[in-house]
Amino acid sequence: MKSDLFGFLFAMWILILLGGGILVTILGPISITGYGEFSLFIASIIKAIVAIVLVVVWILILSKLKNWIFKKEIKS
Numbered sequence: 001m002k003s004d005l006f007g008f009l010f011a012m013w014i015l016i017l018l019g020g021g022i023l024v025t026i027l028g029p030i031s032i033t034g035y036g037e038f039s040l041f042i043a044s045i046i047k048a049i050v051a052i053v054l055v056v057v058w059i060l061i062l063s064k065l066k067n068w069i070f071k072k073e074i075k076s
Contacts, residue, residue, distance in 0.1 A: 004069045011065055015058045023051055 027050055032043040 008069055019054050
């Protein structure tokens with residue numbers, strides 16, 4: 001049980017670090033031009049939508065992993 005729990009926590013931290021790295025290195029430099037004063041606003045909206053989608057995906061992955069660990073533990 002402890003190793004599964006530590007595995008879950010390890011996976012959670014890896015996903016957090018990976019998500020932060022993706023956001024900083026890939027989304028950070030994105031800029032939109034050609035919309036005048038709204039360019040920064042549009043770029044911010046795109047970055048926010050991508051960040052929210054990544055958070056939802058990470059939560060779904062961790063939820064599936066948690067369910068798998070606890071179902072495995074209940075069966076044994």
